[in-house]
Amino acid sequence: xxAQPQAVERRLxxxxxxxxxxxxxxxxxxxxxxxxxxxxxxxILSERLTALVVPRQGRATVxxxxxxxxxxxxxxxxxxxxxxxETERPAARVAAxxxxxxxxxxxxxDQLWSVFLLQLEELLASAAFQSAAGVLSRLRAxxxxxxxALLREAARRTDAAWEEFCATSRLTGxxxxxxxARLRELMAKHGITDEVFCIVASGPNSASPxxxxxxxxxxxxxxxxxxxxxxxxxxxxxxxxxPVAGEPHPDLVKIYEIVKAAQQAAFEAIRPGVAxxxxxxxxxRVITEAGYGEYFIHRVGHxxxxxxxxxxxxxxxxxxxxxxxxxxxxxxxxxxAGQWGVRIEDAVVVTEDGAERLNQVSRELIALP
Ligand code: GLY
Ligand code: MN
Ligand code: MN
Numbered sequence: 001x002x003a004q005p006q007a008v009e010r011r012l013x014x015x016x017x018x019x020x021x022x023x024x025x026x027x028x029x030x031x032x033x034x035x036x037x038x039x040x041x042x043x044i045l046s047e048r049l050t051a052l053v054v055p056r057q058g059r060a061t062v063x064x065x066x067x068x069x070x071x072x073x074x075x076x077x078x079x080x081x082x083x084x085x086e087t088e089r090p091a092a093r094v095a096a097x098x099x100x101x102x103x104x105x106x107x108x109x110d111q112l113w114s115v116f117l118l119q120l121e122e123l124l125a126s127a128a129f130q131s132a133a134g135v136l137s138r139l140r141a142x143x144x145x146x147x148x149a150l151l152r153e154a155a156r157r158t159d160a161a162w163e164e165f166c167a168t169s170r171l172t173g174x175x176x177x178x179x180x181a182r183l184r185e186l187m188a189k190h191g192i193t194d195e196v197f198c199i200v201a202s203g204p205n206s207a208s209p210x211x212x213x214x215x216x217x218x219x220x221x222x223x224x225x226x227x228x229x230x231x232x233x234x235x236x237x238x239x240x241x242x243p244v245a246g247e248p249h250p251d252l253v254k255i256y257e258i259v260k261a262a263q264q265a266a267f268e269a270i271r272p273g274v275a276x277x278x279x280x281x282x283x284x285r286v287i288t289e290a291g292y293g294e295y296f297i298h299r300v301g302h303x304x305x306x307x308x309x310x311x312x313x314x315x316x317x318x319x320x321x322x323x324x325x326x327x328x329x330x331x332x333x334x335x336x337a338g339q340w341g342v343r344i345e346d347a348v349v350v351t352e353d354g355a356e357r358l359n360q361v362s363r364e365l366i367a368l369p
Contacts, residue, residue: 003036003037003039003040003234004040004146005040005078007144007146008038008039008040008078009078011037011038011139012038012054012060012078014139015027015038015054015135015136015139016054016056016057018135018138018139019054019056019107019135020056022107022134022135023105024056024105024106024107024130024132024135025055025056025098025101025102025103025104025105025106025127026053026054026055026056026097026098026101026103026105026106026107026127027052027053027054027106027107027108027109027132027135028051028052028053028094028106028107028108028109028112028116028120028132029051029052029053029054029108029109029111029112029132029136030045030049030050030051030108030109030111030112030113030116031043031044031045031050031051031111032109032110032111033140033305033306033307033310034052034109034111034132034136034140035050035051035052035109036234036306037136037139037140037306038052038054038060039052039062039072039075039079041071041072041075043064043068043071043072044068044071047115048065048068048090049063049065049084049090049091049094049116050062050063050064050065050068050072051063051090051094051112051116052079053082053094053097055097055101055103056101058101059078059079059080060078060079060080061079061080061081061082061097062075062079062080062081062082063082063084063090063093063094064081064082064083064084065083065084065086065090066083066084066085066086067086069081069083082097089119090116091116091119091120091123092123094116094120094123095120095123095124098120098123098124098127099124103124103127104126104127104128105127105128105130106120106124106127106128106129106130107129107130107131107132107135108120108129108130108131108132109132109133109136110131110132110133117129133311137310137311137312140305140306140310140311141303141310141311141312141323141326142323142324142325142326143305143325143326143327143349144325147235147305147327148325148327148349150232150233150234150235151235151236151237151304151305151327151347151349151358152349152358153232153233153235154192154229154230154231154232154233154235154236154237155237155239155347155358155359155360156358156360157187157190157191157192157232157237158187158190158192158228158229158230158237158239158359159239159359159360159361160190161183161186161187161189161190161192162186162239162241162361163361164186164189164190165182165183165186166243166366166368169182169368170368170369171202171218171222171224171243171244171245171246171368171369172218172219172220172222172245172246172368172369173217173218174217174218175214175215175216175217175218176200176201176202176205176213176214176215176216176218176224177200177213177214177215179200179202179218179224179226180198180200180213183198183200183226183228184196184198187228187230191232192229192230192231192232192237193230194230194231194232195230195231195236196228196229196230197227197228197229197230197308198213198226198227198228199211199213199225199226199227199228199240200213200224200225200226201213201224201225201226201227201341202216202218202219202222202223202224202225202245203216203218203219203222203223203224203340204338204339204340206222206223206224206225206242206335206340206341206342207335207336207337207338207339207340207341208335208341209225209297209298209333209335209341209343211225218245219245220245220246220247221244221245221246221247221248221249221252222244222245222340223242223243223244223248223252223256223340223341223342224242224243224244224245225240225242225333225341225342225343226240226241226242226243227239227240227343227345228240229308234306235305235306236304236305236306236307236308237347237358237359238304238308238329238345238347239345239346239347239359239361240331240333240343240344240345241344241345241361241363241366242256242259242341242342242343242344242365243365243366243367243368244365244366244367244368245367245368245369246367246369247367248365248367252340252342253365255292255334255336255340255342256342256365257365258286258287258290258292258334259287259332259333259334259342259343259344260344260363260364260365261286262282262283262284262286262287262296262332263283263330263331263332263344263345263346263363265282265283265285265286266279266280266282266283266300266301266314266330266332267330267346267348267355267357268282269281269282269283270322270328270330270348270350270354270355271322271350271351271353271354271355272321272322272323272324272350272351272352272353273321273322274321274322275318275319275320275321275322276312276313276314276315276318276319276320276321276322277314277315277316277317277318277319279300279301279314279322279328279330280299280300280301280314280315280316281316282300283296283300283330283332284296284300284316284332286332287332287334292334295334295335295336296332296333296334296335297333297335298333299313299314299315299316300314300315300330300331300332301313301314301328301329301330301331301348302314302328302329303326303327303328304327304328304329304347305327312326312328314328314329314330322350323350324350324351324352325349325350326349326350327347327348327349327350327358328347328348328350329345329346329347329348330345330346330347330348330357331343331344331345331346332344344363345359346358346359346363347359
């Protein structure tokens with residue numbers, strides 16, 4: 001993923017503004033989507049510390065082991081490079097920056113390994129450590145126009161793979177793993193090969209929302225929860241459809257229609273200013289009033305971007321208001337253990353006055369041979 005240098009410059013500037021508002025003196029960011037967002041690079045994640053160290057003012061520093069420094073060489077134009085040798089303790093390089101600026105408040109991102117955080121806490125014993133999640137999500141949760149364009153394209157290509165799957169594939173007699181292989185092939189055909197994921201949960205397995213695919217053979221009448229996506233130029237797609245193998249049981253049709261109505265209710269709730277939890281409530285109300293509330297066992301959605309699950313989370317307890325440019329999933333489900341489950345999921349972008357689905361393929365119950 002290659003974020004444009006101007007975008008990186010702008011993001012860093014904005015980050016330091018937010019650090020000023022939040023009174024954070026130093027930010028330490030391990031290999032993660034946060035690092036990628038602020039540099040355009042995804043460094044190697046290992047026991048050797050790589051980190052982006054951002055002071056509230058002035059130039060940021062990339063801490064990197066000597067043997068991996070060539071991978072980040074182009075960052076030298078914009079960042080100080082603290083290249084550490086094999087016998088050094090890299091946390092000491094970070095601590096030295098903290099001491100130099102007299103950092104009293106140090107924020108770390110969620111993906112900085114605890115081994116490094118513990119060393120930093122020891123080396124900067126007088127500083128207060130806190131989570132950087134709030135600071136970073138104020139930037140990343142609201143997508144820039146270029147980011148929305150890539151998310152739109154990721155969704156479009158994923159939709160194309162799904163339409164081709166529906167036109168050319170059977171479910172009955174296939175194993176979950178065979179269906180996964182077919183979808184991966186189609187995702188590749190439509191240009192998505194990076195970090196592809198694909199849940200294929202058939203029959204009773206469909207009641208397990210994050211099922212691990214097996215060699216179970218799909219039977220006539222089975223619903224099959226198919227939840228898949230992947231990265232296109234760094235940005236993820238994430239869609240779920242629940243087709244049925246052959247003729248659906250009337251009870252399955254009933255549940256399907258409830259989930260579809262809940263998904264639509266959540267979509268209609270999404271607009272700027274609405275609290276994240278109110279989107280969850282809109283879907284949950286439909287499912288609860290239909291008598292299936294206890295079977296909707298997860299939040300209605302999550303942010304989508306450089307990672308599949310990120311802020312903002314559409315969940316009870318999150319009063320954060322939606323803003324134009326946020327991209328979220330809308331994915332209610334009903335899961336009845338031992339029987340079956342249904343989930344319908346689209347990616348949705350918050351617009352200036354409402355919302356727009358990035359996934360356009362049919363949400364009707366589809367029967368495949
Ligand atoms: N797939 C539902 C969730 O993780 O929120
Ligand atoms: Mn999904
Ligand atoms: Mn999702």
